[in-house]
Amino acid sequence: MGLLSGADAVLFDLDDTLLDYSTARDTGIRAWVLEVDAARHAGDAVRVWRELEEHHFRRYSAGEVSFDEQRRARLRAFWPHLSEAADDELDRAFSAYFAHTEAAWSPVPGAVETVKALAAKLPVGVLTNGNADLQARKLRVLGIPDVPLFASSELPAPKPDVRAYEAACTEMGSAPRRTVMVGDDLTNDVEGAMLAGLRAVWFNRGAACTSPAPVISDLRELLA
Numbered sequence: 001m002g003l004l005s006g007a008d009a010v011l012f013d014l015d016d017t018l019l020d021y022s023t024a025r026d027t028g029i030r031a032w033v034l035e036v037d038a039a040r041h042a043g044d045a046v047r048v049w050r051e052l053e054e055h056h057f058r059r060y061s062a063g064e065v066s067f068d069e070q071r072r073a074r075l076r077a078f079w080p081h082l083s084e085a086a087d088d089e090l091d092r093a094f095s096a097y098f099a100h101t102e103a104a105w106s107p108v109p110g111a112v113e114t115v116k117a118l119a120a121k122l123p124v125g126v127l128t129n130g131n132a133d134l135q136a137r138k139l140r141v142l143g144i145p146d147v148p149l150f151a152s153s154e155l156p157a158p159k160p161d162v163r164a165y166e167a168a169c170t171e172m173g174s175a176p177r178r179t180v181m182v183g184d185d186l187t188n189d190v191e192g193a194m195l196a197g198l199r200a201v202w203f204n205r206g207a208a209c210t211s212p213a214p215v216i217s218d219l220r221e222l223l224a
């Protein structure tokens with residue numbers, strides 16, 4: 001098993017590693033903007049929404065705001081008519097947007113077959129920054145509901161804090177140095193994992209960066 005030789009367990013990131021989250025998000029925001037304000041430029045809306053998500057989700061991951069609050073903050077900044085809205089109105093608006101993204105959830109090519117093939121041979125888990133209920137729903141949509149899920153809302157800390165990887169390894173019963181973390185985020189899935197003593201494989205979906213770990217562009221390369 002080339003990249004995984006000597007490994008006792010594998011941890012996968014979820015968003016943009018197993019589930020094609022970025023495509024679903026962009027599809028969802030386009031559809032929602034069309035519904036709310038057809039005059040707004042869809043391309044600009046997608047770019048602005050991406051930036052707001054990145055900024056506010058990092059604040060959530062750093063423990064600065066709650067999961068719900070990072071959603072509300074994105075909406076206040078995104079829509080002038082929601083800039084002063086009450087929480088319940090913002091939550092209803094987010095649900096409307098999110099229904100569009102959820103309708104577009106789909107697997108990254110090769111992800112499901114790779115997880116299933118590996119899970120037949122060794123312990124496989126998912127280590128993800130996010131809300132446990134939401135992330136579990138994604139695994140159900142992917143058709144892999146039984147894969148152990150380690151979501152940051154239920155961990156001592158999110159990635160790239162070493163405690164996130166340690167908690168997952170402990171639950172999986174594998175030593176960090178014999179556990180391989182696979183994911184698309186260089187900070188959270190590669191550098192953080194390696195600092196915690198795990199091995200890592202970077203799933204590069206087209207970025208022009210260098211990685212301190214082996215790089216794959218298709219998850220099925222893990223099966224070689």
Ligand SMILES: [Mg+2]
Nearest residue numbers: 013015016184
């Ligand atoms: Mg990811």
